[in-house]
Amino acid sequence: MSYEAFAEYYDSLTQNVGYRERAEYIDRLIKAHEPDANLLVDLACGTGSMTVEFAAMGYDVIGVDMSEDMLSKAREKSDGGILYLCQRMQELDMYGTVDAFVCTLDSLNHIESREELCRALSRVALFMEPDGVFVFDMNTPYKHEFVLGNNTFVYENDRVYCVWQNDYEGDGRVNIALDFFEEQENGCYERYCEDFSEIAYSYDETCEMLGGAGLKILAAYDEMTLEPPNDKSERIVFVAGKA
DSSP: OOOHHHHHHHHHHOTTSOHHHHHHHHHHHHHHHOTTOOEEEEETOTTSHHHHHHHHTTOEEEEEESOHHHHHHHHHHOOSOSEEEEOOGGGOOOSSOEEEEEEOTTGGGGSSSHHHHHHHHHHHHHHEEEEEEEEEEEEOHHIIIIIITTOEEEEEOSSOEEEEEEEEEETTEEEEEEEEEEEOTTSOEEEEEEEEEEEOOOHHHHHHHHHHTTEEEEEEEETTSSSOOOTTOSEEEEEEEEO
């Protein structure tokens, strides 16, 4: 997936995410396990909306994303104080060790296979400080089967009309097709498309993959709460440290 079209419309379609609130929530989780954390890496940072919030909190921040188009949008939001790197998580290469890694909004679900996800987790473990922390969230199998499923969603704002179509394959995998329609000056609409898949893993599978990468779960929560996940949680927030 190039994310070229997605990058163009991402911000207008995610205005309800509440980046500051999420950043404050993640900051609380980081501080609970590593109160001295300073250097933070925002993995799959996209257009940098969350990245700039972490920088405003006083972290030294590095934003990492595989999409040049996403990073181009991110750099427009920064005053130059944030370092952005164009890298795949599976090939993460830092200049040294890091106090805190963050990966939000089900970005890890986008990695195309379990093997590739394990590679990404191993790279995080490699560059994490011994007392470092990794806060990430993942969509659950429940969400993929019963919420996304084979459903179609439509989003519309002043900028774009978006049709989101899902094809649930089973075993946690859902194929997603996005069609963006943008009105041109002549009144006609230009269509842009993106296609990708997301894979959801059970809690036990996630624990197993973390263990294989040299990491362990320190805590897990139902999204945006301090409550434990349940069988209908749609997204789980994990806090991991070195095993």
